[in-house]
Amino acid sequence: MIGVFQRVSQASVAVEEGRGAGHFEAICKGVVALVGVERGDDEALADWMAGRIASLRMFQDAEGKMNLDVREVGGAVLVISQFTLAASTRKGTRPSFGNAESPDRAEELIGRVCATLAHEFGVEVKTGVFGGAMQVALVNEGPVTLIVQRGGVSAIND
Numbered sequence: 273m274i275g276v277f278q279r280v281s282q283a284s285v286a287v288e289e290g291r292g293a294g295h296f297e298a299i300c301k302g303v304v305a306l307v308g309v310e311r312g313d314d315e316a317l318a319d320w321m322a323g324r325i326a327s328l329r330m331f332q333d334a335e336g337k338m339n340l341d342v343r344e345v346g347g348a349v350l351v352i353s354q355f356t357l358a359a360s361t362r363k364g365t366r367p368s369f370g371n372a373e374s375p376d377r378a379e380e381l382i383g384r385v386c387a388t389l390a391h392e393f394g395v396e397v398k399t400g401v402f403g404g405a406m407q408v409a410l411v412n413e414g415p416v417t418l419i420v421q422r423g424g425v426s427a428i429n430d
Contacts, residue, residue: 273307273308273309273310273313273317273318273320273321273381273421273422274307274308274310274357274358274419274420274421274422275305275306275307275308275321275324275325275357275419275420275421276305276306276354276357276417276418276419276420277303277304277305277306277325277328277330277417277418277419277420278303278304278306278410278412278415278416278417279302279303279330279331279412279413279414279415279416279417280299280301280302280303280304280350280410280411280412280413281300281301281411281413282298282299282300282301282410282411283298283299283302283304283350283408283409283410283411284296284297284298284299284350284408284409284410285297285298285350285352285398285399285400285401285406285407285408285409286406286407286409287400287401287404287405287406287407288405288407289405290404290405291401291403291404291405292400292401292403292404292406293404295400295401295404297350297398297399297400298350298398299347299348299349299350299396299398300347300348301345301346301347301348302342302345302347302348302349302350302396303325303330303342303347303348303349303350304349304350304352304408304410305325305349305350305351305352305385306352306354306357307321307351307352307353307354307357307382307385308353308354308355308356308357308358308372309353309355309358309372309373309377309378309381309382310358310371310372310373311371311372311373311374312373313373313381314381315381315384317381317422318381318382318384318385318388319384319385319388319392321385321420322384322385322386322388322389322392322393323388323393324420325342325349325351325385325389325395326341326342326343326349326389326393326395327341327343327393328341328342328418328420329341330342330416330418331344331345331347338416342395343393343394343395347395347396348395348396348397348398349389349395349396349397349398350397350398350399350400350408350410351382351385351386351389351397351398351399351400352399352400352406352408353378353379353382353400353402353403355369355372355373355375355378356369358371358372358373359371359372375402375403378402379402379403382399382402386399
């Protein structure tokens with residue numbers, strides 16, 4: 273599972289046509305969490321990812337240090353499923369999506385991330401539409417963007 277988390281002052285997602293047409297969600301202060309599910313990811317990893325989203329200290333305290341998490345600033349999380357995060361770009365110029373989980377399983381695990389954030393961590397969660405053609409708009413504060421993969425924060429290495 274791969275996550276790209278962006279600290280935002282506002283963000284929204286809209287689906288204009290196709291699956292989920294008319295869907296619109298927005299948050300003010302919080303985190304946009306783009307989440308990609310890879311083959312072999314499981315419920316334990318989804319729970320771990322939810323915990324990372326909820327507890328990463330991405331927000332500044334009174335001294336200007338990133339010491340506060342989304343809950344401590346009263347923020348919300350906009351979760352967007354993004355299978356393209358599982359792409360490999362090692363060969364050629366066309367991304368390969370062989371590492372992406374099947375849509376049904378990925379949708380189930382993204383749902384679990386959202387449910388765990390809301391129920392176990394008490395975070396307000398908004399979502400895009402799984403498999404929908406979404407338009408995401410955001411104001412990245414800082415900018416602060418963190419990449420989280422499996423067991424820890426990492427750089428993109430493809």
